[in-house]
Amino acid sequence: MHESLDLRLWRHPILDFERGKPVGIYLNGERIVAYEGETIAAALYASGVKVYSRTVKYRRPRGFFCGIGKCSSCLMRVDGMPHVRTCITPVKNDMKIEYEKDLGETPATSEMNVEEEEIETDILVVGGGPAGLSAAITAANLGANVVIVDENPEPGGQLTKQSHKFFGSKENYASIRGTEIAKILLRDLQTANVDWLVNASAIGYYEGKKHHLAVVQNNQRLIEIDAERLIVATGARENMLAFPNNDLPGIYGAGGVQTVMNVYGVKPGNDALIVGAGNVGLIVGYQLIQAGVNVRMVVEATPKIGGYHVHAAKIRRLGVPILTRHTITAAEGDGHVETATVARLDESWQPVKSTEQGIHVDLVCLAVGLTPSSELLFQAGCEQAYVPELGGQVAIHNEDLETTLDGVYVAGDVSAIEEASTAMMEGRIAGANVAMDLGKKTSVAEETKVKSLKDLEALRASAFSEKVQKGKKKVWNLWREKN
C-alpha cells in the first residue's frame, strides 16, 4: 500500500465508472481514500493492497479470488465484525478494517445491534442476476407478489461486468452490452413493482408455513421470509485449478478480475496470463487490454479453443498468442505472483518438462469453468445429481424448471452452467410457471412461457449447447423417475 497509489481507471473506452463522494477508510489504522459505491475489497485493491487474509495454519497470504462473495479469500474484520466478505460489502466513511487474527473473535452481542423483520410473499427469488431478475420481473408482471434478495451491493449479477456486446436475437438484447442489459432489467424491475433487497444473503432454509428462509442484510438485519413459491437463481462459482502456489495473491478467478476491473474500474495488474480459452477467458483477455493491461498469452489445456472463435480472433489480432494443449504448471513470487510457468501437455495430459517456460506476470486469471452454487437447494432438500455436462452437482429439475421439492424452482447457472442469454430465458420460463402455479393462468402467462421456451431452443441450437442439451435431458429424465 502506498499513500499516493491509485489504480483506478479514470478513462475507459467503453465504460463510465460512476463514483460517489470520497470517504476515508482505515486499514489497521492507516487511512485510505475510497469512493462511495465501492466495496471494501475494490477500494483496498485500488490503493495497492493485495493481501486480504492469511491462512490459519501456515499464515499464507491470500488475495481476493472470486470477487462476488462466494469464496472466503477476502474475509476481514470490519468495524469489529469478524469474517466480513469485503468483496461485497460497501465502504462507509470512517470504516475500520483489520486483518483477522487467527480464527477471529466474535463480537459481544450488545455490540451487534441486530434488527429483525418478517416478510410474507407469493414468490421469493434468491439471486438477482440475469435469471433471477428475469424471473422476478416476469412473475410480478403477471400479478404475483415478488421479493428478490441478492447479496451484492447492486442487482444484475454477472451482467454488471460484461462490457462486451451480447450475441442473441435482435428482440432479446443482441448487440447490447451486458452492462446495459443489467440497467434495462433494473428499470423493468422497478416498474414491475418487485420488492428487492440488496446486500442480503439467504443463509438457510428452515421449517415454516411454506418455504421459509433466513436472510441476513448488511450483516446486522435478520429477515425471515415466508414464500408460497421459491425460485433459486444463485448462479455459479468459479473453479480453482491445482498447481503449486495457486493461492498466491495475483491469481484470481477471471470473473473476480472482471468485477474489480469493470464494475469498480480498478486496473487489476500490468502483465497477465489467462488460463482457459473458453468464452470467459477470451472475453476477459480482450477486456484486460481495454483496461490497459498487457495480456501475455492465453493457455488452453485442450487441443481446441473452447469459446466462440470470433472472440479468439479479437485477441489474436491484438497480438495475444493462444497456446492450445498448454497449461500453467506453477506460480512463484514473494507474497504475490511474479512468475508463472507454462508448459505443453502431451497426449496423456502430462506437462512436457522441456517445454516449460517462465513468464513474468503479476496477474493470472483462471478461466477454467464454473460450478453451480446449489448449496441452498441441497440444504432445502432438493434431490441432486452429478451431471458433468451441466457443471457438476445440480438440483434435479424438469423442463418447467421445478425441482423435486414442491414449489421450488431453479433458473440460470445454478441449474446448468450456460450463459446470460439462456439464463434470462430460463428466468422468464420459471417466472411464468410459478405465476401460473399460483393461479395467474392468463393467456399472457401462457404466451410468455411458450415464447421463452421457443427462444431458449433457438439459442441452444448452436454446437456449443450440445453438451448442455444432453445434460438437461438427463436431469429431466431423472425428475420424471422421481415424480
Place this chain on the structure above:
Amino acid sequence: MSSYGETGVLAPEDLEKILPREERSRRGPVAILECIEKIPCDPCAYACRVGAIRKRSLVDPPEVDYDKCTGCGECIAICPGLAIFVVDLKSKGNEALLMIPYEFLPKPKSGEIYEALNREGEPVGNARIIAAREMEGRTTVLTVAVKKDLAMVVRNIGRRMR
C-alpha cells in the same frame, strides 16, 4: 476442419469461402463477414438496410449477397463478435480503404499513422486514419488507408507511428 479452432485465425481455406470475388471488391466497398461458426446471433441481418445479409436460422452463419451489399458499414459496430469489416479496392491508386471496429484508447484521429496489423496482430505495414466514427454502443468504426495488397490481410491497428 481448418486450423481456425486451434489458432483463432481464419485459415486461407476459410477465407476462400467467404471473400467476394476480386472483381466485386474492385467495384467499390463491400462488407466482409468473418463469421463462419454457428453462433446464435442475428443483429447483422437486421442492420443491413438493403437486405444483403441473410441468416437462414438464428445459428446459421450469415450469408452475404455481394451484389446487393453497398459497403455502407452499418453492420460493423452492430456485430457483437466485431467480425465485420468493409474493404474498398475501388481507388485507382495503390491504396485500399478499410473499415474496422475499434474499442481502445486513445481514440485515433484522422491523419494519424498507425502500424497495420494482420489477423495475428503482426505489423505488416502502415495504416493511415481517414476517419474515426463513434457508433451506437460506443464502438468506433475506423476508416483506414492501407496498401491495396494488404486489404484482405490487415484487420487491426497497433502502435501509433511518429
